[in-house]
Amino acid sequence: MTEVSRAALVLRGLVKSFDGKIAVAGVDLDVPTGSFYGLLGPNGAGKTTSLSMAVGLLRPTEGRAWVLGHDVWADPVEAKRRLGVLPDGVRLFERLSGPELLAYHGLLRGMAPDVVDQRSRELLDVLGLADAGRTLVVDYSAGMRKKIGLACALLHAPRLLVLDEPFEAVDPVSGALIRDILHRYVDGGGTVIFSSHVMELVEKLCTHVAILAEGRIKAVGTLDEVRGGRDLEDVFVKVVGGRVATGQELSWL
């Protein structure tokens, strides 16, 4: 499997069913190394489920996943060492302060304490979290939580970043900052895949796009391939098959 070893993330036939209800119905994906990959989909399309299976947090009913050539489920130690994850809707150890949380993640991964100290300081400074001092993460705002989550994902310098809704509830300034950090990361040879349902963001950031709906990949390729000269939003709505115009109803509005 040469494409498995060359790509940063490869998913093959990922299926997940909960009590017989199918959430993800066979996802295949190739995320090339050095790409900025956007996973688009409406709410409930299976984005979080797919990404959780890809990073080893949720056992797939069927299918496999490889991170830089290492099988996530058969060889998790090697795969997870190269992987940084920002899960969505997942609690952090939020009764630690920002620096404590970073130190916790660093030590859990077996990093040297002086490296943890130095990187934590830089990350907190760059992300504007140094001012928060000893405030516990539980008292952080939504945007600050995303940023400290991102810092935890970046701390061990992974080669692949998997981010679930990294821009949700983030203010424009923090959003621009996160975008800049991710751009630098990709320029430096890293790979990013993130899920979103904000078209403008994906159009602005991504080199590659996949559209996920009803647990299946509906469209996939480079941004230009998927767009085909049209607006990404039009393509998305057409592919997903939602209703965009109203008829005779709501005439009283």
Place this chain on the structure above:
Amino acid sequence: MSVAAPGAAAGPEAAATPVRPVRVTVFVGLKLRMMGYRLRSGPRLLVGFIFGAIAGLCLAITGFSLFLLSGAVGHDAGLTVAGLVGAVLTVGWLLLPLLFFGVDDTLDPARFALFPLRRRTLTLGLLAGALVGIPGLATALALVGLAIAGGLRAGVAGAVVGVLGAILALLVCVTVSGAVTSALAGLLRTRRVRDLAAVMLAVLAASIGPLNLLLSSTLANATLTPALRLARVLGWTPLSAGFMAPYDVADGRPLLAVARLAIVAGTVVLLLGWWSSTMESAMVGASAGPVVRATRGGAVGALVPRILGALRPGPFTAIVAQELRYWSRDARRRAGLISITVGGAVVPVVLRLLPAHNGGRGAAPLPLAVLFSSLTGAAMLANQFGFDGSAYSAHLLAMVPGRVDLRARVAAISIVMLPVISAIVVVVGLLSGDAADVASTLGVVFAAYGTSTGSASVLSVLAPFPVPNTSNVFASAGGTGAAKGMLAFVGMIASAAIASPVLIAALLLPAALSWIVLPLGVAWGLGAALVATYTMGDVLDRRGPELLAEVSAAP
């Protein structure tokens, strides 16, 4: 909130189309419907509801019998019982929202912030809605006893005054809790205050035992006079005026009864006014930001406390440090620690110290008396992953070996609990004159504590359940959580059985050899903990993702 009152859901057309006024019955219907949904949404909530209903029924029957009793016993005794029980009931309603804030948010005023409702309508609606819940119905049932007692005491007139008093007392209860919630809503929403409330509740619950002991020993040689005097004073306050009114009728002073009822009715009106005036701020729910304190030193230094400085920094140290922080910072865990510590101190006192002072009749041997304390010491680990919830994903992503994870958690709670348990043994042993048995008892305690950490580790990996992420300790009661929580007791019994050889050795060995129990117990406990974490570590490595799914299920 999709279930909206038809008239309340008025949109932009409100000006054009006439809107039906919102009736109070809408709120009652809403509350009933939400209770119905809750019952249908799964067995977990159903079981919780049934537990709540049974608890409510028990309290209702207790209150009913006490009030009924007040009508059957002598005049002064009845007056005292009715007055004091009534005051306790009212104070209970006053404290209830402070402890339970956010548990029953079906009718949280903030939920209605967007509806164009008049404050009067909303206040009366919330009042009616509160009456429909389990606490409201239980109180109403208990107060039926008061009406009957009034009848027993002073015939038809007494019954009428009793019914009026009961209704007004119920209204005082409900309005006082609503008004206090509303007035303090902003404060109650802040995390620190809620954490504090949870701890207070734990202390309160844990001190019921000691208070009970104290009370019964006081009652044994006390007369009725001071209690009667207290009841007479309380009878002129809103706390128990409504409960005492029937006695005025019985004494042939109906005007006094009317005066008392007027006090209560006036209180209800005042409370309703206060409630409705604070409603607005409760809907907005503003809270001040946290105080920022600067950090000193590096991140690792911030996480790892100095007492762990000797350990090599790594996953084990990190988890011990994190757990230590959580035992003091997470209100649920802190509350548990406090209850276990208080309970662990009270049980040996009751089993050993009190009988020893009464001439030694029925006193349990020291090792038996403190066995419970050591078994419960580690029982909180039985759902240690439930406390983490989905945050456990960080361990999964970092590939923390299961053995390291389990052992670090055992080490962290042992740093807290072992000194506490040892102190209990030494203090109780010295006070009850068993100084010679302290060494062997410590052996038993260490053995039982070790086996208890072992069984808790097993349970925590095999039967984890999600714990709601609120600081309210009662929010976790009910459902599969309660059923699996029962396993912790099974685990404690199993631990006792596994540690029993050490206990038997302590009880049977001649005094000259009893020192041997101490090293034996330490080895026994350590061995049990190591074996359990060794085997369960492997299981944890295999079923990490499944465990994550089980503990992060949305409550």
